[in-house]
Amino acid sequence: MDPLVLTNEMIMAFSVLGMVVVLLVFNLLRVDVVGLLVMTVLPLTGLLSVQDSIAGLGSNAVVVLICVMVLGASLEKTGVVGKIAQKIMSIAGTSESRVVSLLSLTVAFPSAIMSNVGAVALMLPAALKVSRLSRIPASKIIMPLGFxxxxxxNLSLVGSTPLIILNDVMAKWWSGNIASEEGFVPLGIFSTTPIGLAMVLGGLAYFLVIGCRLLPSLEGSEENGAVSAKLREVYGKEIGKGYECVVPDDAPEQTLGQLDLRSKYKATAVAVASGNEQNKTLAPSSKTPINPRDVVLLACRKDALGLITNDLGWQPRESFQAFAKESASEQFGVAEAIVSTRSSLNGHTMKELGFRSLYGINPLGIMRGDRIYIKELVDLVLKPGDAILLQGKWESLRTLHEQTDVIYTEKLRGEVIREDKAGMALLSLATFLVLALGTNLSLSVAGLVALMIIVISNVMHIDDVYQAVEWKTIFLVAGLIPLGAAFEKTGAADFLANSVMQQFDNITPMLLYLVLTLLTSFFAMFVSNVGTTVLLVPLAMNIAYQVGADPKVAGMVVAVASINTFILPTHQVNALIMQPGGYKTTDYIRVGSGFMVLFVVILMGMLALFY
Structure with missing residues (x-):
């Protein structure tokens, strides 16, 4: 096997690759800008035509990514994700290890029968909701989910695109290199199951023991109750956070007015749950009774919570249980409203206005100048320029704006959960899975059919569809696809593969599998895993045949190892989880390095035992 001559085009392709690695590793440019830069540089250098350089924007991978993002958003907007998250919370509680384990296993096994990207995209909203409810940073649970x-x-031959096309690629090589009497017997659908099981369990163990310690602990942009970073900075020291407290069995029956939480502790009772937590009073008044075993949702500082615990015996919970729905940012939130000169609130006290009874909104505090009023809130006469911190349903906050001319300092978030459309959202998901698994249609077509169901049935407006797409991820993937094409077209991929393989004489089968695993892992970080499989499987089978190893096992090793790309956000799944998890390229390098080593160790061990 003669090595290819290193040409100027190959050198240029390697240079572009080096530029991409440097930009990503050192975070010199945003990932979407890197993708756009690659699409710009490739035609300017003549490595690809203009059409080929922008082909990634219309590629099957990019279309599938867009469709599964919208599918996930549709399930979130119809309440399906919320129910999944609450179920996970009821099982896992607030234990980080249990949450990571349950989410990882929940997504790993569906990946055996559907696209890895699709499985992650559909579980990602639920994982983010679990993060908010459990107060576990999303950065601690999103990467284990994706990996x-x-x-x-690898649990089955339909679990990833490289494995789906593996038998076809191997059969083509077989027909041209093996005598016809030795007919090609394709691998069975569960041929890789032992490897997949070992990898799922080994990967989960890695995160529970080591990986989670290496992940950054990033606070999300929102906390429970949907308080923005800006409002937390302004009001946080006085208003504090939300806590769910249980009234003890021996507590006397009192009303909120008798407890006088605001004057004594600067605490606001946002909601009360009674009757085994089934009957909820949102925006309770001073006449609302507080009985033993009731659950009260408080907004207060941590030191105030300690005083309430000592004085009243109320026991705070680690997470929201009774008020999980009311603490979710999709329906409830906190907003700052400015009293304008023409507002009907001018000259009235909060007691006169009756925000709780009329709108179901809780006033948390009033800022006048540099001072924040909490104790004196009820009897304070409002003036133009006063800022009121309000908590309640987004819908109620919008109604207040329409009727009183208050001005919100931030755009109100949250949308009405359309539970009546949950059936159509689930139908679109089922349609996607049936078309993807049961027909010969490409994943992109299956995804577009599901997307059309979502739009036509009015599960989501087309404008909401555009907003549901994470465009940073789309442009990163779209830019890396033509880079892989440039490697193949210039012969740089062939040159590197042949150069590496020629360094080994009298190679044993296990050493061959190890070299193939390492070579494939490198290629797949920059060339698509499908392109890597098509390129390296014939080469691997040819070398295996020459050294007396099993060509089919060698081909399988390449297809399995094509997902071992955990140190860079170049694989579609890695790119998809980067923004929601708040990760940087250095996070992938720090966590993914050990994960890639573990991947190789598990693969070699399973090959020695079963193949």
Missing amino acids: CANMGG
Whole structure:
């Protein structure tokens, strides 16, 4: 096997690759800008035509990514994700290890029968909601979710695209290199299951023991109750956070007015749950009774919570249980309203206005100048320029704006959960899975059919569809696809593969599999895993045949190892989880390095035991 001559085009392709690695590793440019830069540089250098350089924007991978993002958003907007998240919370509680384990296993096994990207995209909204409810940083649970989904793709031959096309690629090589009497017997659908099981369990163990310690602990942009970073900075020291407290069995029956929480502790009772937590009073008044075993949702400082615990015996919970729905940012939130000169609130006290009874809104505090009023809130006469911190349903906050001419300092978030459309959202998901798994249609077509169901049935407006797409991820993937094409077209991929393989004489089968695993892992970080499989499987089978190893096992090793790309956000799954998890490229390098080593160790061990 003669090595290819290193040409100027190959050198240029390697240079572009080096530029991409440097930009990503050192975070010199945003990931979407890197993708756009690649699409710009490739035609300018003559490595690809203009059409080929922008082909990634219309590629199957990009279309599938867009469709599964919208599918996930539709399930969130119809309340399906919320129910999944609450179920996970009821099982896992607030234990980080249990949450990571349950989410990772929940996404790993569906990855055996559907796209890894699709499985992650559909579970991602639920994972983010679990993060908010459990107060576990999203950065601690999103990466394990994504990595274990990739591992789960090896549970069957339909779990990832490289494995789906593997038999076809191997059959083509077989027909041209093996005598016809030795007919090609394709691998069975569960041929890789032992490897997949070991990888899922090994990957989960890695995160529970080591990986989670290496992940950044990033606070989300929102906390429970949907308080923005800006409002937390202004009001946080006085208003504090939300806490769910249980009234003890021996507590006397009192009203909120008798407890006088605001004057004594600067605390606001946002909601009360009674009757085994089934009957909820949102925006309770001073006449609302507080009985033993009731649950009260408080907004207060942590030191005030300590005083309430000592004085009243109320026991705070670690997470929201009774008020999980009311603490979710999709329906409830906190907003700052400015009293304008023409507002009907001018000259009235909060007691006179009756925000709780009329709108179901809780006033938390009033800022006048540099001072924040909490104790004196009820009897304070409002003036133009006063800022009122309000908590309640987004819908109620919008109604207040329409009727009183208050001005909100931030755009109101939250949308009405359309539970009546949940059936159509689930139908679109089922349609996607049936078309993707049961027909010969490409994943992109299956995704577009599901997307059309979502739009035509009015599950989501088309404008909401555009907003549901994470465009940073789309442009990163779209830019890296033509980079892989440039490697193949210039012969740089062939040159590197042949140069590496020629360094080994009298190679044993296990050493061959190890070299193939390492070579494939490198290629797949920059060339698509499908392109890597098509390129390296014939080469691997040819070398295996020459050294007396099993060509089919060698081809399988390449297809399995094509997902071992955990140190850079170049794989579709890695790119998809980057923004929601708040990760940087250095986070992938720090966590993914050990994960890639573990991947190789598990693969070699399973090959020695079962193949």
